[in-house]
Amino acid sequence: MFTTLDNLAGPGPQPDQDARTRVLECAYRLFYRHGLRATGIDRIIAESGVAKASFYRHFPTKQALVEAYLDLRHARWMGWMESRLSAAPDARAWLAALPDALDDWFRAPGFRGCAFINGHAEAGTEAPAMTVTHKRELAARIARACAEAGLAPPDEVAADLLLATEGAIVRAQMEGADAARGPLLRAFARVLAGPERAAA
Amino acid sequence: MFTTLDNLAGPGPQPDQDARTRVLECAYRLFYRHGLRATGIDRIIAESGVAKASFYRHFPTKQALVEAYLDLRHARWMGWMESRLSAAPDARAWLAALPDALDDWFRAPGFRGCAFINGHAEAGTEAPAMTVTHKRELAARIARACAEAGLAPPDEVAADLLLATEGAIVRAQMEGADAARGPLLRAFARVLAGPERAAA
DNA sequence: CAGAAAAGAGACAGGTCTGTCTATATGCTT
DNA sequence: AAGCATATAGACAGACCTGTCTCTTTTCTG
Numbered sequence: 001m002f003t004t005l006d007n008l009a010g011p012g013p014q015p016d017q018d019a020r021t022r023v024l025e026c027a028y029r030l031f032y033r034h035g036l037r038a039t040g041i042d043r044i045i046a047e048s049g050v051a052k053a054s055f056y057r058h059f060p061t062k063q064a065l066v067e068a069y070l071d072l073r074h075a076r077w078m079g080w081m082e083s084r085l086s087a088a089p090d091a092r093a094w095l096a097a098l099p100d101a102l103d104d105w106f107r108a109p110g111f112r113g114c115a116f117i118n119g120h121a122e123a124g125t126e127a128p129a130m131t132v133t134h135k136r137e138l139a140a141r142i143a144r145a146c147a148e149a150g151l152a153p154p155d156e157v158a159a160d161l162l163l164a165t166e167g168a169i170v171r172a173q174m175e176g177a178d179a180a181r182g183p184l185l186r187a188f189a190r191v192l193a194g195p196e197r198a199a200a
Numbered sequence: 201m202f203t204t205l206d207n208l209a210g211p212g213p214q215p216d217q218d219a220r221t222r223v224l225e226c227a228y229r230l231f232y233r234h235g236l237r238a239t240g241i242d243r244i245i246a247e248s249g250v251a252k253a254s255f256y257r258h259f260p261t262k263q264a265l266v267e268a269y270l271d272l273r274h275a276r277w278m279g280w281m282e283s284r285l286s287a288a289p290d291a292r293a294w295l296a297a298l299p300d301a302l303d304d305w306f307r308a309p310g311f312r313g314c315a316f317i318n319g320h321a322e323a324g325t326e327a328p329a330m331t332v333t334h335k336r337e338l339a340a341r342i343a344r345a346c347a348e349a350g351l352a353p354p355d356e357v358a359a360d361l362l363l364a365t366e367g368a369i370v371r372a373q374m375e376g377a378d379a380a381r382g383p384l385l386r387a388f389a390r391v392l393a394g395p396e397r398a399a400a
Numbered sequence: 401c402a403g404a405a406a407a408g409a410g411a412c413a414g415g416t417c418t419g420t421c422t423a424t425a426t427g428c429t430t
Numbered sequence: 431a432a433g434c435a436t437a438t439a440g441a442c443a444g445a446c447c448t449g450t451c452t453c454t455t456t457t458c459t460g
Contacts, residue, residue, distance in 0.1 A: 004230060006219075018406095018407095021408080033324075033411065035237075035324065037235075037237040037275065038237065040447060040448085041448060042446075042447075042448085045422095049408095050408080051407060051408040051410085052408090052409085052410075052449085052450090053406095053407075053408075053409090053450090054408070056404075056448095056449070057406075060449095061448085061449080062448070087384070095323035098279055115323060117321065117370055117374070121313060121317065121321035122237070122238075122318075123235075124233075124234070124312060126390055131374070132374055132375070135375070156340070159379070159382065160383045161370060162365035162384055163364060163380070163384065163387060164363060164364070164367055165366040165367070166366070166370040166371060167362075167365070167366040167367030167368075167370070168363060168367075169361055169370075170201060170366040170367070170369075173321075174320055174331070175332070175335070179359070180363070183359045183362070184355065184363065186360055187364070187387065189318055190391070191390070192305060202432085213428075218436095219438095240416070240418085241418060241419085242417075242418085242419075250437085250438085251418090251437065251438045251439060251442095252420090252438095253421085253422095253436095253437080253439090254438075256418095257436075257437090260419095261418085262419090264417065327410095373444070
């Protein structure tokens with residue numbers, strides 16, 4: 001599994017890979033960089049150096065390629081996050097390190113926001129299920145850490161941390177990593193400060 | 201100025217309006233509902249009941265129409281927010297009421313997230329400047345309220361509130377208003393609780 | 401080695417996209 | 431009444447879109 005930010009951005013297609021991999025890596029880069037609708041099949045075929053018939057053998061429709069792209073992105077992103085936070089000695093430290101990890105991501109070259117937020121924004125209700133599933137799995141992972149860290153109720157704390165995470169992603173995308181860093185760190189610090197969280 | 205949520209969603213084109221207004225109202229609905237790229241000029245022309253030449257007289261390119269749409273959306277959204285919060289007796293109450301106002305918006309029929317976040321997600325660096333400008337003006341408005349409410353430093357507090365706002369918009373878009381409400385209320389309550397905010 | 405699966409190259413179809421053009425009708429202003 | 435801006439109606443161009451098809455070559459496997 002890819003665990004570096006460079007690989008998160010995508011290694012790009014390489015000649016010695018098989019046709020399916022070349023197409024998928026190429027789509028991975030172009031879909032993230034330019035968006036789903038803005039990226040045409042023809043361009044992916046041209047840049048991946050694959051024949052059209054070969055493309056349609058592996059991906060019967062563009063939609064299938066989009067879904068494969070989001071699946072791959074999900075696997076890589078989660079893998080990167082786990083790897084980036086694997087040094088944390090316990091769940092509490094894991095949660096405390098999450099904002100720094102996100103900040104690294106925001107500063108990685110080619111950062112253009114969250115592929116799932118962007119995909120959902122573009123496709124709306126017709127967006128692949130992974131756009132929502134990714135967020136649910138992230139929420140579940142954070143909730144697990146909250147439970148292990150003794151932060152109760154874990155689902156509620158996780159929802160609070162996810163809200164801050166989403167906000168930071170959008171802020172970083174529109175205004176840059178510097179604009180997101182401070183508010184994100186403070187939001188996490190406040191949520192993790194203790195159970196004396198204000199009720200609605 | 202339009203001040204209701206229904207009008208925020210758009211009144212739609214009406215026969216007695218002039219051609220430019222009919223086009224713009226139609227674009228307003230379609231761009232928000234289906235996205236920028238997914239909405240073709242031909243469809244806007246057909247649904248607004250305008251001749252193609254008339255369209256291109258008022259909007260030399262599609263990009264110009266997109267910009268006009270975002271300008272209008274900005275004006276209406278800010279107008280709606282001010283109207284919705286005009287009953288607040290002071291700046292403190294104004295800030296405290298913001299999450300409820302946002303929650304109303306999330307629950308309005310046809311809610312599909314923030315037009316500026318969505319537009320930026322779709323068009324990236326080529327997105328119209330208004331996608332970013334809108335957020336800056338909203339941040340400035342919140343910062344003004346923070347200053348009036350004696351929350352210091354106002355820009356920092358405003359950035360914290362904006363982060364929560366953006367996160368809530370995205371959560372509401374992907375998971376529904378119910379998922380966003382609790383975390384948003386708690387985030388605001390924490391930030392507004394006092395100046396003893398944890399440092400990074 | 402022989403057959404099958406996969407890949408390459410590219411023509412083609414049918415649709416949609418933005419934007420231009422011609423021709424005609426309507427309504428306002430002077 | 432004349433002229434002009436604006437409207438309608440719709441053909442048209444040229445590009446791009448997804449997806450299908452044919453034909454040849456390579457590569458893998460039994």
